[in-house]
Amino acid sequence: MKIAFIYDSAYPWFNGGIERRRMLIAEKFIENGDEVHYFTMFRKGMPGYEFRHAGIYFHCAGNAADESKMYVNGRRNIAWALKFAAMVLFKLNKYRFDIVDADAMPYLHLLPIAIYSRLEKAKFIISWAEVWNRDYWISYAGGVAGRIGFFIEKMCSGMSKYHIMNSSKTREEFIRLFGGSGRRIAVFPCAISNGEIAMANLTGAAGARVKSSSLFVAIGRLIPEKRFDYAIEGIRGTGARLEIIGDGPEKERLTGLAAKLGLSKKVVFKRRLNRKQMISTIKSSAGMFMMSEREGLSLATLETIALRVPVIITETTSLPHEVRALCIQVKRKSLHALVKRIIKDNSMFAKELNRKSKAVIENFSDKNTIMVYRNLTRSREYR
Numbered sequence: 001m002k003i004a005f006i007y008d009s010a011y012p013w014f015n016g017g018i019e020r021r022r023m024l025i026a027e028k029f030i031e032n033g034d035e036v037h038y039f040t041m042f043r044k045g046m047p048g049y050e051f052r053h054a055g056i057y058f059h060c061a062g063n064a065a066d067e068s069k070m071y072v073n074g075r076r077n078i079a080w081a082l083k084f085a086a087m088v089l090f091k092l093n094k095y096r097f098d099i100v101d102a103d104a105m106p107y108l109h110l111l112p113i114a115i116y117s118r119l120e121k122a123k124f125i126i127s128w129a130e131v132w133n134r135d136y137w138i139s140y141a142g143g144v145a146g147r148i149g150f151f152i153e154k155m156c157s158g159m160s161k162y163h164i165m166n167s168s169k170t171r172e173e174f175i176r177l178f179g180g181s182g183r184r185i186a187v188f189p190c191a192i193s194n195g196e197i198a199m200a201n202l203t204g205a206a207g208a209r210v211k212s213s214s215l216f217v218a219i220g221r222l223i224p225e226k227r228f229d230y231a232i233e234g235i236r237g238t239g240a241r242l243e244i245i246g247d248g249p250e251k252e253r254l255t256g257l258a259a260k261l262g263l264s265k266k267v268v269f270k271r272r273l274n275r276k277q278m279i280s281t282i283k284s285s286a287g288m289f290m291m292s293e294r295e296g297l298s299l300a301t302l303e304t305i306a307l308r309v310p311v312i313i314t315e316t317t318s319l320p321h322e323v324r325a326l327c328i329q330v331k332r333k334s335l336h337a338l339v340k341r342i343i344k345d346n347s348m349f350a351k352e353l354n355r356k357s358k359a360v361i362e363n364f365s366d367k368n369t370i371m372v373y374r375n376l377t378r379s380r381e382y383r
Contacts, residue, residue: 005102006040010043021191022103025369042060076106081109085109097120123377162377165187166188186372200279216289242266242268279303287310293318296320310349
């Protein structure tokens with residue numbers, strides 16, 4: 001089988017949850033003997049505009065904007081999405097595929113891909129990491145722009161009958177807003193690599209748990225919706241240290257908040273870590289904060305639990321119920337007390353964490369990749 005994946009950024013040159021998840025899926029197809037292509041945008045560190053990496057053929061449709069320009073006034077830069085949408089079709093037209101799988105966001109690229117797929121009779125799958133309703137669009141982009149954004153999202157939902165959702169929550173919201181009749185929808189997290197996690201837990205080579213650790217981590221893009229300010233406020237007066245891993249437009253404000261609370265020496269920002277460093281940091285921490293109010297799944301959350309490290313969420317954290325059930329949930333006002341409790345003796349969670357780790361490895365791994373795609377597109381007709 002010949003398959004194309006399409007997204008405007010790619011792992012490991014951009015280390016986000018969607019990019020990491022996409023790479024795990026691609027690797028499974030490679031192991032199965034399939035031919036995999038990835039259409040993306042060129043980023044610093046890539047060997048060229050056309051190259052092969054980890055068995056995958058990469059095709060770059062223009063240059064990605066510098067990460068400092070990824071957001072304008074706190075919102076994603078639409079010029080980037082327009083550029084990718086305009087150029088990706090020229091790259092696709094050189095090839096023929098059995099399946100084309102494109103991530104929904106940032107939406108504009110889906111129209112040329114839908115046209116290509118119909119002309120070439122390729123099965124077109126749209127993968128959804130999250131679904132936004134009209135109210136959220138308006139709060140994000142303003143009245144007119146928000147309504148236009150929601151209209152485009154709704155229009156894109158009808159460009160294919162094949163859809164992959166990263167969680168039950170995303171599926172429920174998609175069906176509520178856009179309907180499920182006539183569509184084939186699969187829920188497929190594929191969030192972690194069984195082999196990588198098993199090796200890290202078995203050997204401890206990537207970093208050993210420290211019973212008396214006072215280090216907590218928070219991972220993700222530094223944007224308002226991720227609520228890193230809750231994590232910073234949550235360690236005040238506890239003796240804990242916090243390592244925030246990520247970059248984004250909120251960094252200056254968060255740095256200022258840490259200084260205002262007298263936590264400049266307790267809060268460290270790290271823009272990027274490689275996989276070995278990331279796993280080592282997570283395993284040596286006492287826990288991870290996941291405060292995000294906009295989260296479809298959260299790869300970092302699942303990897304952390306699989307590594308037998310507790311994840312702390314609050315009542316405002318937006319995660320699907322199957323992931324929330326594996327975390328420790330407290331009221332925001334109780335964060336300080338929980339942090340102190342974990343620092344005092346985080347071994348009290350060991351038995352429960354072993355159970356949760358097994359649940360993550362069983363239910364959120366990459367093992368069912370090929371079966372999901374084949375079942376989803378098993379019919380011969382294309383609409």
